[in-house]
Amino acid sequence: MITAQQKQQKLGSGFGALSTADDVLTGTDLTGTTALVTGGYSGLGLATTRALVRAGAHVVVPARRPETAENALRDIPRTEVHALDLADPESIRVFSERFIETGRSLDLLINGAGVMACPETRVGPGWEAHFAVNHLGHFALTHRLRPAFAPVGARVVAVASSGHFLSDIRWTDPHFRTGYDRWLAYAQSKTANALFALHLDRLGAAQDLHAFAVHPGSILTPLQRHIPREEWLAQGWVTPDGTPAAGFKTPEQGAATAVWAATSPLPAERGGAYCQDCDIAEPATTDDMLIGGVKPWALDPDAAARLWDLSCELTGLNAF
Ligand SMILES: NC(=O)c1ccc[n+]([C@@H]2O[C@H](COP(=O)([O-])OP(=O)(O)OC[C@H]3O[C@@H](n4cnc5c(N)ncnc54)[C@H](OP(=O)(O)O)[C@@H]3O)[C@@H](O)[C@H]2O)c1
Structure with missing residues (x-):
């Protein structure tokens, strides 16, 4: 069996940082396929939904703001919106049970919803919001939907981030009870996404x-809503006139790696891998998040098992 580290070698997909989700799906017919894209009505998720639908898929879009989602998807055929708040375990249960009651099978689950660098927020029993929404909510959703997964070839994509560079799982304080840092909170949740897929x-x-984890690249979307504009400039995300900095992608390019990981036959033998730029990501050799790659703590199978156990304990779910 190949190790998680050995899996992290490029396959030579023929696609790259500039490829769009439509490029990746050229020649792929998803007719008859059902996909579920969390956050599929904003930013990268919306671009993902559009591309999957153009390739023939039917896309279910759970939304914490269903009316906004309906508006965003109004012109896109074969989409449906249902209420779901990933911060609320009861909402996840209700959404999932309704989906299962329809008797449909789920071919692709793209766990793309997320929050970034928000002010300290507690949800449910005092859980830190990034860990709760970005990780535990998707953990619970995937568990609840387990009976619906197609018996052959189902895939789950966890939309992670090179933000994981900044933090391993904080085993002794995952909920930041001893001092909050919004970037470390985001980073921990993105390491959790990678370990979840593993x-x-x-x-x-x-x-x-x-399952696969993906880093979509850097893209200006509503994700940055909690960051003051001065910080965008200081971080080098935009030029002084507000143009995205060199190396930033469009949402269509940002959606490409998740779509590639969800549909390409190429990585089939590399399940659990962390992907970037429509290929398997190489181990990170620098701390530059724009260059990306994957850090060792996001590939550690023992940490992945430990996080799984912790998540089962916190959510009370253990379906796999
Ligand atoms: N943009 C980037 O540069 C970048 C880089 C690396 C990784 N990523 C990852 O890519 C994913 C998508 O980000 P994006 O840039 O497309 O951001 P976005 O446009 O803000 O989309 C995020 C989506 O998540 C939804 N969401 C947030 N909290 C939720 C909750 N409690 N329950 C249900 N849905 C919730 C949002 O719903 P509302 O609109 O209703 O708030 C929105 O639809 C995220 O996981 C992010 O970490 C993005």
């Missing part, structure tokens, strides 16, 4: 369910 792939392989 362990889900391990557990799901027996039922032909595979």
